[in-house]
Amino acid sequence: MSKDIRIRKGLNINLVGAAEETISKAVTSNVYALNLDDFHGITPKMLIKQGDEIRAGEAIFYNKNDEEMHFVSPVSGELVEIVRGARRKILTLKILADKEQDYIINKVPDLDSDDGEAIKSYLLQCGGWAFIKQRPYDIIADPSVTPKAIFVSAYSTAPLAADPDFTLKGKEQEIQAAIMGLSKLTPGKIHVTVGKSSRSPFSGIRGIELHKISGPHPAGLVGTQINKIDPVNKGEMVWTLSPQDMVMLGELLLTGKFNAERIVALAGSVIKEPKYYKTKIGAEISTFLYASGVNEDRFRLINGDVLTGTKTHTEGHLGFYNNTVTAIPEGDDYEFFGWNKPVFNKISSTRALTFSWLQPKKKYDLDTNTNGEHRAFVVTGRYEEVFPLDIYPLQLLKACMVKDLDEMEQLGLYEVAPEDFSLTEFICISKQPHQQIIREGLDLLQKELG
């Protein structure tokens, strides 16, 4: 059964340097790292000490607020470094990988006969839970609350992001297992959304509600899809998963092995040969970055896509949830009369002597320049043109800024994640940090209302 969704509001950001659809095997990384910022809101409690040996799939720390929620190591090796920040907060865990990888093989639950509780505790124990995120708050799911539905977006509209149709090829078995497992955890439906004309591996999967979506970015964001299919209300809970994480979840359920292998798109105008690489969570980015080569000395390396990713560097590691690594030029240079002369080489949502509207298909080479300074909100009505959710974006942002909890709730903060505001942030004339504002708003709401 499939339903068609058509998104009209939005903006496609076409950039040069899309990954070519070939997969190369990345050089094996020596050191793997887990960046704790990837697990927003989790306070880690270490299970092993620096210098201890650990096996792949063995728990390395747990969630302080929920001792059953374990986070596991992607590889076997030695925990060589615990990088700490202010107030001894753990930032990064670095593991020196063994030459021969040694996996823990967990005893798998029976997907046909075991109940939800058994599957839940299995996922919590074996590190699979980290892949399940919840809304409200856009954090790792609270295992004590049953979701009303689970949403998966198997369609990517973000600039230069990995194409799920390509990366999921041949993974039907794992996906099916993940769906079977997840379906025990909710009495509601599992909504999967694919592109309208895609040949998604999800088309043959049983036990899901398949939706087809078309239109510009953010059609591929799960938040857009939730809003169109079954929006989150106050008190409700939905889960979201990315399809590539479902493959890992599925393998964990089928074989009992936490296989951190992942196909990653290396893209961006700085990359000489943008293409896909097979590597592992936490691997050094340099292990595949230099295989493709770079055009410039100074560039911005991003874990994720250019709209929602996090800044990293050439010594950085692949993030826990990322399947795209993007490299674009840094834009820390001045431009003479840049604010009033006609612009042909940048994307704009207006036509104020900006000419990207003439060639909507043209691919641009954008850098990290903000193209202007931070200002108070002035212009109105622009965000709505790229924001398809039934929410007033400007009003919600302002409610978050003034920390008006009632207003934040009423205007629908429960329904959104920071990434839903990435496009409004992109076009913002006042250069306001939308995603940060929403993140802080969500954290505040969670803290105050629990």
Place this chain on the structure above:
Amino acid sequence: MGMKEKLHQLKLKYQGKKMAPAFNALHTFLYMPNETTHSGSHVRAADDLKRTMNTVILALVPCLLFGMFNAGYQHYSAINGFPESFSLFDHFLTWDNFWVGVTTVLPLVIVSYGVGLAIEFLFAVIKGHEVEEGYLVTGMLVPLIIPVDTPLWMLAIAIAFGVVIGKEVFGGTGMNILNPALTIRAFLFFAYPTWMSGDKVWVHEGVERAGTADAISGETVLGSLAQGSDYAYSLSDMFYGFIPGSVGETSTLLIILGALFLIFSKIASWRIMVSAVAGALAMGLIFNGIVDAGWLPEYSKFYTLMNFPYWQHLVVGGLAFGIVFMATDPVTGSQTNKGKWYYGFFIGFLSVMIRVFNPGYPEGVFLAILLMNVFAPTIDHYVVRGNIKRRLKRFKTATIYPKPSDEVDSLKTETA
């Protein structure tokens, strides 16, 4: 070392200093800054506030140039009489006319920007924030909505009042409740009413020469109508703008061109413009209807204005200018798309109403816009309520699962 590097060194030198905002304002005027993204999206679209404001200024330039020529045209026509057979190049676009514009309009522009920007810089330095671009448009609007001979000291005082009380006390650009340009206009109107209305102020030297043998005057179309007298201008004069009035407001043609540019460039809201025009037409039709129905005796002091063809309200006075350039101010207008329809409609509606019912000062658009500025947040409030109500309605059918604790299990066994 090129200018770019020199300025970069200077910027580093000023960093953290008191004068940094003033330097940065000049620096970013010359060069778009080297700032890169730190959080959220790593790439950003090409538009910033400077570009947005610049687009509005570009749309205003034709009105300004026309106003400069018109200052001379009205001046000489008042002295020598209007030409019998009007020719654009012989009578209007002449150096003589332009020179009158240079000596009267240009000083207004210079004082407007000089005083306004000085205050903006002062506040930026005192409060330690960047100089924001809001005044770039205000500074251009103000000279265009006042009579040509407004004394410069008067303008300077009004601007100081408008910028400080109208904007800075609320926190600067983006925070103000009332349109700053109209606040300045309102201050001038209420503080110096004799300089803002009557039949002398609209023509250069009209006030100076009053009472002498060389006295000249030029009444605006609305002024004539308010007094129940006839006006000597044809409809095409009014549309093209060869009539007395505030500096930049007379040419409906150029205002329409500006409007089309602003709508095409997506800078100003077409919703506000369309609904304001609709509102003005609606009110005009109602008045025309009252006259046609014979409810109003001809000796009524409202008769001439009520009988004025409803659509011609749009080509006289400042209504068109106000709708295109002032009502569309995003900060003081309604912020929701739905709200913009109501907001614009009432501006048009009230403008014509004030015109007709206020013979003492027949220009209602600035009062209507200021009034609706005050009501804009209320309109938005009710529009946003609609969204909240929709969400609350959904909430009634929310699917909330209790925590799967013993309670649920016991319920399960009960139902089983």
